[in-house]
Amino acid sequence: MKNKKAILIVSILAIALFTFIYFNSPLKSNxxxxxxxxxxxxxxxxxxxxxxxxxxxxxxxxxxxxxxxxxxxxxxxxxxxxxxxxxxxxxxxxxxxxxxxxxxxxxxxxxxxxxxxxxxxxxxxxxxxxxxxxxxxxxxxxxxxxxxxxxxxxxxxxxxxxxxxxxxxxxxxxxxxxxxxxxxxxxxxxxxxxxxxxxxxxxxxxxxxxxxxxxxxxxxxxxxxxxxxxxxxxxxxxxxxxxxxxxxxxxxxxxxxxxxxxxxxxxxxxxxxxxxxxxxxxxxxxxxxxxxxxxxxxxxxxxxxxxxxxxxxxxxxxxxxxxxxxxxxxxxxxxxxxxGKLPIKKLDIPQNLTVSTIEKNKFKITWSSPKNSNNICGYEIYRNGTLISRIMTQRKYGGNPQSFTKSITDIPLLREDTKHCTYEVRSLGFSGNVSKPSKPAVVAVDSIKKLPNLLSRNCTYTLLPMPHENYNDAMLKKLTDGKFASVNSVKDKALVGWYTKPIDITIDLGSSKQVEQFMVSYFKDTISWAELPDRASIAVSEDGVNFTPVGLFRIPSVPFSDRYGSKYPLYLTLSRPINARYVKLTSVTKPNYYTFIDEFEVRGN
CATH class of the missing domain: 3.20.20.80 (Glycosidases)
Known part of the structure; x- marks a missing residue:
């Protein structure tokens, strides 16, 4: 009988010791x-x-x-x-x-x-x-x-x-x-x-x-x-x-x-x-x-x-x-x-989505929070199914309280096949879950019509300043040879790059011609410090000395989902053709960033 009691006591102590070790060891937390x-x-x-x-x-x-x-x-x-x-x-x-x-x-x-x-x-x-x-x-x-x-x-x-x-x-x-x-x-x-x-x-x-x-x-x-x-x-x-x-x-x-x-x-x-x-x-x-x-x-x-x-x-x-x-x-x-899992709670849908026109092809998107905004840390805004913006709750230190608004401005990149933009907004939860989309709002946008006659193919041009040595254009042929970058990387040899400084690219068409449309193909990749320009404009000349400004390119909004490099072909189309032999692009690079271009085109009917 004494032996049974001793065995029982030892067993209890062993279990207690194991329990103590287990609950205070990496086994418990692993x-x-x-x-x-x-x-x-x-x-x-x-x-x-x-x-x-x-x-x-x-x-x-x-x-x-x-x-x-x-x-x-x-x-x-x-x-x-x-x-x-x-x-x-x-x-x-x-x-x-x-x-x-x-x-x-x-x-x-x-x-x-x-x-x-x-x-x-x-x-x-x-x-x-x-x-x-x-x-x-x-x-x-x-x-x-x-x-x-x-x-x-x-x-x-x-x-x-x-x-x-x-x-x-x-x-x-x-x-x-x-x-x-x-x-x-x-x-x-x-x-x-x-x-x-x-x-x-x-x-x-x-x-x-x-x-x-x-x-x-x-x-x-x-x-x-x-x-x-x-x-x-x-x-x-x-x-x-x-x-x-x-x-x-x-x-x-x-x-x-x-x-x-x-x-x-x-x-x-x-x-x-x-x-x-x-x-x-x-x-x-x-x-x-x-x-x-x-x-x-x-x-x-x-x-x-x-x-x-x-x-x-x-x-x-x-x-x-x-x-x-x-x-x-x-x-x-x-x-x-x-x-071992995130809490996923149903989020209510944002309300009252509206899109108003600020100017041609530039829009203000606004919405209201749902009545129940529990578990919401932000909002995601979509254009034609693409995530273009994520508005997040801000940090007290290091954040910007003005950024947590229920309003954004959007300048969509104009394309040949797009005549309308459909906007939707979803609530975003801390766990990364999203609500169902709001009621959509649809607006009309201009679609690009590429004019048929490419006038600048293989034309000579001048550059001021010369590109960065790592992304150069030594023979002055890359920007009019019709060869676009085939991969989204600054390492693509078709791309020409400048750092920080504003750029002038002047194409000589060889003789005076009727010009009506201009296209610059920019490459953007934030990780490689490649950004769209602050602004870009076109001027024309008959003698190469006296230039007349004819218009500004519209710089589009960059979607939030564009993370790892994309091409942005920007078009400027005049209301009527004009005569020019020389066409100059002036592109203002953002400070401490690069501008990359693979083609600069001049077109007419």
């Missing part, structure tokens, strides 16, 4: 669906946060099973001036936020919640303008970063030893700027200098790097080789973290490309024993500077999970936290964390 375990926080967001704000923010993250923070913007250098965000007696460093110490507040609350913080050191905003081969500049930044790191370590590591977990390397490496091994050599040397200094001062904590990639600048296989080369020569050690941005939010990778790039980079990381491989999932949308609906964000996590050891994001605090945006995002994500 579900089949991916979640993020941390977030970046840029300190400019927190400049007015109190201790209670930090506590509230980190509690939101902790409730969603996040344990890691990456704190950036700790100190910033512009020219020779370095400003810091933390309290320090060194008067050489002006304070970014004089009335608060966000570093202390973050570490204090992170320690209470058992969260681990990767600490930024210093970032110099000249990074994007400096050549990767400028070793003197790179090494000087590492020296400054090491000084700031020493400052931070002395001030905070002993005070918050459990929260002050690691360092964040703030200089973002990419496969456009760093496209050859010899360029990486300078980066490798700089990183090793920084790591050596940290080690010599006994401040060598785990370090996290978060580079990015652009599929238009290279292949996944090439980037894998780049990082294998870097890892073979850098003094990273066990526990350091390679955490590339997934680049979906910035548009540099298409969603369907994510898995193949992380698969390739997994091989690179595996070449460095002990290195951890994390993903940095982007939960924003560059196209309208907004928070991404959660269905897209979770697709990213699903594609990345098989490849990586862990996933964090940029940035829950900026784009999903109730501290900075409608709490619907956090409520929907928290539901997902608990249930």
């Amino acid at each position: 579900k089949n669906y991916p979640i993020v375990t941390g977030s970046f926080i840029q300190l400019d967001l927190t400049q007015n946060w109190s201790d209670s704000d930090w506590k509230k923010e980190l509690t939101y993250l902790k409730q969603n099973k996040m344990n890691y923070l990456v704190l950036s913007g700790v100190s910033q250098t512009n020219g020779n001036i370095t400003k810091i965000s933390y309290k320090n007696s060194n008067t050489n460093y002006p304070k970014l936020y004089p009335n608060v110490d966000p570093v202390d507040l973050c570490l204090k609350n992170a320690q209470k919640l058992n969260m681990k913080v990767f600490m930024d050191t210093n970032y110099n905003d000249e990074w994007w303008q400096i050549s990767p081969e400028n070793s003197a500049w790179l090494n000087s930044q590492m020296e400054r970063s090491s000084l700031i790191a020493d400052d931070l370590y002395r001030n905070y590591h002993r005070k918050y030893p459990n929260a002050f977990y690691g360092w964040y390397f703030p200089y973002e490496v990419d496969n456009a700027k760093f496209n050859k091994f010899n360029k990486y050599d300078y980066l490798i040397n700089a990183i090793n200098v920084h790591l050596k200094t940290l080690s010599e001062r006994n401040e060598r904590l785990p370090i996290l790097l978060s580079p990015f990639m652009n599929s238009s600048a290279g292949t996944a296989k090439e980037y894998e080789a780049d990082w294998k080369y870097v890892f073979s020569k850098t003094n990273f050690r066990k526990g350091d973290v390679f955490c590339p941005q997934d680049c979906v939010g910035s548009g540099r990778l298409k969603l369907e490309e994510v898995n193949s790039w992380y698969t390739a980079l997994r091989k690179a990381v595996d070449s460095k024993p002990g290195m951890l491989f994390w993903a940095n999932a982007e939960n924003f949308d560059y196209a309208n500077n907004s928070s991404a609906p959660l269905d897209r964000f979770l697709k990213q996590l699903t594609l990345e999970q098989p490849c990586v050891d862990n996933i964090i994001c940029f940035s829950y605090s900026h784009y999903y936290s109730p501290n900075n945006i409608d709490s619907g995002f956090n409520e929907a994500y928290s539901y997902y964390v608990k249930k």
